[in-house]
Amino acid sequence: MLATVVAVALGTFVFHRYAAERGDAIGRARAEQAARWLLTHGPAGVDDLRRSGTVRLAGVAFDAPPPGSRYPYLRRPIWLAHTEPGKVEAALSRDDPAEKAAADALVQDELVRLPDGGYRAAAGERLGGGERRAAFVELAPPPRVEVPWPGLAMAMLAALVFWWDLARREPASRSRPVVGALTVSVGVLGLLAPRLLAVDRLEVPASVGSADVTGTAMLLAGVVLAPLALVAGAGWRHGSRPSPHRVAYAYIGPALLGLGVLVLVPFLYGVALAFTRASHGEVVWVGLSNFVDILSSAGRSLTEPLSFYFTLVVTLLWTLANVVLHTGIGLGLALILKEPTLRFKGVYRVLLIIPWAVPSYITALVWKGMFNQQYGLVNHLLAGVGVAPVAWFSEFWTAFTANVVTNTWLGFPFMMVVSLGALQSIPSDLYEAASVDGASKWQQFRHITMPLLRPALVPAIILGSVWTFNMFNIIYLVSGGQPNHSTDILITQAYRFAFEQDRYGYAAAYSVLIFFILVIWSFFTQRFTRSEEA
Amino acid sequence: MARLDHAFKHVFLVVFSVATLFPALWVVKMAFRADQSFATSMNPLPTEFDLSNFAALFGDALFGRQLLNSLFVAALTTAVGVFLACTAAYAFSRFRFPGRRAGLMFLLVTQMFPGTLMTIPLYSLMEMLGLLDALLGLVLVYSTTAIPFCIYMLKGYFDTIPRELEESAIMDGAGPFTLFWRIILPLSRPAIAVTALFSFMTAWNEYILAATFMGDEQAYTLPVKVQSFVGDYTTEWGYFAAGALIVSVPVMALFFALQKHLVGGLTAGSVKG
Amino acid sequence: MNRVGHRRPAASFEPWSSVVVRGLLACLLLLASVALCACNAPTAAAPDDEIVLWHAYRGEERAALEAGVAAWGARHPQVRVRALAVPYDAFVDKVSLAVPKGNGPDVFIFGHDRLGDWAQRGLLEPLGFLADESVLDRHPRETVEALVYGDELYGLPLAFKCLALYYDKALVPAPPVTTDELEQVARALRSRNPSVWGIAWELESLYFHAPWLYGFGGAVYRDDADTLALDAPEAARSLAFVRAWRDDARIIPPEVTSALTTALFRRHELAFVVSGPWFRAELSGHDGWGVAPLPVVSATGQPARPFLGVEGLFLNRRSPQKRLAFDLMVALTGDEAARTRFTSGGQLVANQAIYEDAGVRADAFAQAFRAQAARTVPLSNRPHMRRIWTPVKDALSAAIVHGAEPAGALRKAVEEIARVDR
Missing domain, CATH: 3.30.450 (Beta-Lactamase)
Incomplete structure (x- = not known):
């Protein structure tokens, strides 16, 4: 019953939006x-x-x-x-x-x-x-299209009767809720369809209402979400007794619903945009040509800095270096700072999250200044130990290092905080028992800390790697891609296309490719999460 | 032995903290300087103590209002984000249901599509929901941004909580909500503290969406104000640095308040009890 | 551990779970109904007599603008005018999103280089019907022309920006007139004191390179404005010229950022800076500098001509109050408001009358920029221009900083742009 109400509410909502927008377009x-x-x-x-x-x-x-x-x-x-x-x-x-x-x-x-x-x-x-x-x-204003409420109620009633009848005849059927939900939605759709067609019959020239990419994405999302909601709603009515699953769905429902709307619509928008190109103020459908252009590395050799594959390798290096450093430093500090008897640990902790707390826009530029060839602190310190000044942003490796150092500084506090939290999941009596048994610190770390930390830390590392993969502002601010865009990663390239050259379609295609790379990457990491769940 | 060990740790921590604070000192220096140029000197220690930047910021008629906006948005985001993440993480950790794996995967996948082009569709969504110009709209967007990480973090933590605790509670006749509320949540305080800090930060520092969605300076958040010192050709670095410091203080205060929940031994204690 | 967890009896959920499920569903329905209501409710129409202005001004510029707005508001008591400061970073996105959706301001202020894009997308109202000669006569012709796209006028000029030559009066008594002269002065200073540098600007930016590009007879577009001229030999020569200053004459510091330029100039370790009017704010509290028009390029005898950027006041095509909004635009670009913006806002206003004032005649800073403005090239406002910056920046970076051959680097940039255009 409740599922039906939800379905009708959703259907009506979509209808309302559609009728209003369509009516407006026609007028x-x-x-x-x-x-x-x-x-x-x-x-x-x-x-x-x-x-x-x-x-x-x-x-x-x-x-x-x-x-x-x-x-x-x-x-x-x-x-x-x-x-x-x-x-x-x-x-x-x-x-x-x-x-x-x-x-x-x-x-x-x-x-x-x-x-x-x-x-x-x-x-x-x-x-x-x-x-x-x-x-x-x-x-004059065009005729309004209203939701046929009495008809809707009748259709709902009819669908319910049909459903109930089906339920009585086949009480053991597992597909019953799905059939019920489908019946209701078919009934609702059947009722709304003539109205929708009536709206469309108001002679709309083909040229109108095209290229509204967002509207299309929203309609698509509605189409995708409505059946999902139906099935989820049906899940609640699984069996004559409420199924235990429905508790789980009730728990995750709100979070996933919010995410579904606010992530799915932008995602579909981005995907739709990837097949377009802006030309003289119009959005033009260009099929796969953006993708072809990117993947064929656009007439460049594969090893040239601006080619997709070169950038991909740099991106992977960048992600790996950062994740290793963030986790290593963060975990190391957390191990030291978790000790309850250590004095001033609160002060150290607060001091060490400063890089995370201060807006990175300014600190990244401070770091850029520190890497200045002539007036930067880094070269000054190097000169102190007899190293000749380095032009940090003229070579790939030095520029890359400058980026990684900056981002490590910005990123380790987060991993430290996460590790501090995760370390608390390990009962301290395990350590006591181990030291009684004469295990060394390293053995304790290897056999107690590491395995027990994994469930809480691995998710953070996986998400951290995804974020680092898509972290554009540090590279943009520190090396700016120098020399010759070689230190750019995929996302900074996409950003450049979008905001420096207004090539939104091309940038969206980059984003879609980034998305697929990360999905592939997540399949690898699934092994970690799966094994830890036993 | 332990004392010597601590001494080493203190030496290391002091050196490391100083090294960490070093770049941040330039920000302090710029904040306490009268002129608005970017500090490029080798010496990061403040050479003057001029409060005019802070005076200008605090003197702004809308400062209090914008601070309140920021606090409201960040606090509500934290509350909504942590609450929804706790319930969802509990379900992912303790129940086996159809779609569980897909749900977890979906959470991860949401983090994968780069956000560079998201402003445009989010604007349309907010407009459609009538949440443009509403701080609640920001809360909605920020909480959904923070939730996937929070769920993952909390689920990982919940997984480490021994089920024996729940078993014994069930023997005593506790329902799932009691389990969740009386056993899981109190034991997970460290992880909740981490996710709370994360959610707070997500909402606290964001400015692009806030600047785009809000049509009135009354409704701006503090980071929007701070970012407005960055212009097309020049930036008023003195104001910006002072603003950056003001913005970071609540984060540190929150962390300081939360860190008492980052103490170990809770789990062990309750197992014994 | 998990195995144990599975054995919990399902019955124990019953009493509680149904309550929660119902609660959640109620919330969901509530949300849905709220959303429905939000959709159906007539969007609260703004009162007819409200004019909204968006800008990205800060500090004194903002105060001066708001004074002008307030003055107009005082003359129109029935109208509520509201000026909203939007951070520069978010400005373009916000305008591009809000205006087509009907949430935009009536009037907004931005650099004229975005004009073509916005006009093409139908965001701006052409002013041909609204303006008349007496309005346009107040402004220098070139600042008005910058706001024309196609054959329509889309904005009124508020202020202009271009590069000029800042010099340190302690190091250089009089500004050089030619590039040879400048080089000599710089070399002499460097030989006397090696910690002093000659001249600095953002070497890798086309905006900053433009004076030399045009000074050498080059251009971004050919005369027909449809094909690029960047691969012409004149352009390559301008790159080689800058590289010689950097690597052979060594008068340009090797790694320049704008922050460093300011610091060096303030420390009297830099004789010349090529920068715009905004640089004055960076020099607050610092004396002993002057501004002069950029020198003549000795190799060609032509003046170095920087880009001219105009800050325009634009009218939203969807504004329900176009006449009224245009009246505000005329007032804000008028001589009276311009005087405030000039004196208390420090803007280089685009009003001829201001520069004829006795007080302003003596203002060397204003007069230097006014003189330079007469020797400029208006920055193209075509959307295509947006595709030029990054490839040319790469070419400048390669040829000037990383030692690539200038003609080849430029050819590569032109090819890259052509590839994108296809």
């Missing part, structure tokens, strides 16, 4: 069409429209630069025709209030939705020599 499209039609028919068209009464207001104007103007982009409108009497004026002076009003109308009359739900559209065309002709139309 706009018709207004636009009418304005364009009027533009080609001129003043005669205005007369036709006035007689037919299909529009509330319409007008045609002609505009040109004021004669002798020093600024060819200044314009003044001259009304040729208007459905409202008294608006038609020609060659008026700039101060004339009528012309000002006309100009106002043209300025305001972009495609807009009026407060009463009507639409106003303007269309223009260039006539050469800086002259243009413009037309505007105002339409």
Whole structure:
């Protein structure tokens, strides 16, 4: 029953959104069409429209630069025709209030939705020599599409009866809840479908409503989520007694629902974007060409810094180096700081999380300054031990090292805190027993700490590696990819494409590839988590 | 022996802490300097003690409001994130149900799609839910960002809690909620402290989404204010550094408060008891 | 351990679990209904007489702008004007997202280089109907032209920015007029004291390289504005020229960041800095410097011409109050508001009248930039320009800093851009 209500609520929600957006798209499209039609028919068209009464207001104007103007982009409108009497004026002076009003109308009359739900559209065309002709139309609001509530209730009732009947006849069937949910959703859909079709029958030109990538992603998410919710809801009614699973679902439900909406929609959006390309302000579907371009490393040799594969290797190196250093240092410090008898441990702990606490935007730049060839502290210290100044950002390995050092500094506190928490899961009497048995510190670490720490620490390491893989700001701020983008990782490349060159589709394709690489990586790491769960 | 051992540890910790604090000292230096340029001197120790940056920040009419916004968002994110993560992690740790593995995988997968292009669809979602310009919208986004890690961390920790404890409680007639509330949660305080700190940080330092979603300076969070000192050509580093310090203080205070839960021996004690 | 866990009797869940499940479902329904209501509720329409302005100004610039806004608001008591400061980092995204959704401001301020993109996507209202000659006559022609895309005018100029030559008066008594002269001065200073450097700018940025590129007769686009001119020999020559200053004459410090440039200049260890008006803020509390127009390139006899950037005031195409909003735009770009922005905001305003004031005539800083502005190239506002920066930066980095051959590096950049355009 509850599952049904959820399903209906979701279905109605999707319907509402769809009807509202579709209705809006249609209203706009018709207004636009009418304005364009009027533009080609001129003043005669205005007369036709006035007689037919299909529009509330319409007008045609002609505009040109004021004669002798020093600024060819200044314009003044001259009304040729208007459905409202008294608006038609020609060659008026700039101060004339009528012309000002006309100009106002043209300025305001972009495609807009009026407060009463009507639409106003303007269309223009260039006539050469800086002259243009413009037309505007105002339409009454389109008919509203309402949710058929009584019908919906009837359909629900019918579906329930059918379901109940099925349940009685086959009490042992395991597929019963799924069948029930499906029945209800088919009923609801069947009822809503004609309405949706009715919305669509309002003659929408094909050009309208395309390229709304977000809207598409949302609809897709709704389509994906609704059956999921249905099945999950059905799970609750598994068997005549409530199944133990439903407790588990109740526990994870809210978290996964939130994640589902806020992660799935952006994800689908990103995937959809990866097949597009922005061209002259329009989003164009380009199929797989972004992917082909990236994976063929775009005419570069595979070992050249800007090729996908070179960057991938650097990314893997970067991830590995960071994760090892973060975990090693973090765990080491946690082992020292976990000791209850150590004095000032609270102070040390607080001091050591400072790199995590201070916004990294400024500290990363401080590190960049420290690696300056001539005035940086690092070279200064090196000079103290007789090492010649290093131009850190001119060679791959030195620049890479500078990035890793900075990110290690920024990242170890997090692993330290995680390790401190994880270490508390090990009962201290185990250590006591071990030292009674004469085990050395190393043996204790190897045989007690390591195995018992794994369940709590491994997840953090896996997630840490995923985050490091996608960590763009440190590399962006410290080495900036120097020399020649060789220290860039995949995500900094994607960021560059998106925000330095406005190639969002290409960047999205990069993101999709990153996603797949990480999914493959997670299959490897699954072994860790699986073995630890026994 | 133990004392000598501690002495070594102290020496090491002092040296390490100093090395760690060194880069952060430049931030302090810039914060207490009157001029707004980036400190490039070799010496990170503050050479002057000028409070004008702080005075300007605290003197801003909206400072208190923005601090409150930040605290509200971060606190609520922590509460929502930790609560939802605890229940979900408990289910993942203690129950075997269809879709469990898929659910865990899904959590991991959510972390894998890079967030660079997420602002656009999130904006549309927030608009659709009517949560633009609402701090609650930020809470929603931040909690879902923090939850996957929190679930993973807590699940790992719950896995280490011996089931014998629950067994004995069940003998005493405890239901699952009592198990969860009276046994699992108290024993997991260290992990909850870690996830709380993490959730807090996630919400506390974010500024891009906050700046994009909020349409009124009354609704800005503190990091938005701090980031607004970064311009297209120049940055007012003095203000920025002072703001960065102000922003980091609550984090450290929270950690200081939470670390009493990072003490060992709890598990052992309850097993014995 | 796990095996034991499985044996728990399912019955023990019953009384409690149903309560929780119901509770959760109730929450879910509540959420769904809230979402439904949120959808159906008519979006609260902003009061008709509210004008919202977005900007990314800080400090004094912001105060001066807000003073102008307040002054206009005082003359229009029926209108509520609200200025919102958006962090620069988030500005473009916020405008690009909010304006098409109808959540944008009526008016906003940004550099003119984004104009083409926004205009193409229909975010901006052309001002041809709204403006007239008396409005445009207040501004230098080149600052107005920068705001034209296609054959429409999309904004009114507030202020301009370009590079000029800062010099240390203690090290250089009078600014050099040619590059040869500059090099001589720098070499002489360095031979006297090796810790003093000659000149610095962000070597790897096209924005900073542009003066030399145009000074050598090169350009980014050819005259037809559709094909790139970056692979022309003039462009390569400009790169070789900078590299010679860095590696042969050794008057440019090898690794320059903007923070370091400021520090060196303040310590009198740097004679010249190529930078824009914003550099003055970095020098607060520091005296003994001057600004002059960039020198003439001795090899060609042409002046080094930097890019001209104009901060425009743009009108949202979806604003419900275009006339009113335009009235605010005219007021904010007017001479009276400009004077405030100039004097208390320290902006190089785009109003001719200001530079004719007696007080401003004596302002060497303002006059130097005003003179430099007459020798500039307007930064292209076409969306295509956005694709140029990174590849050219790579070429500059390779040729000037990492020793690659200039012509080859530039050719590679042009090929890269062409590849992206396909």
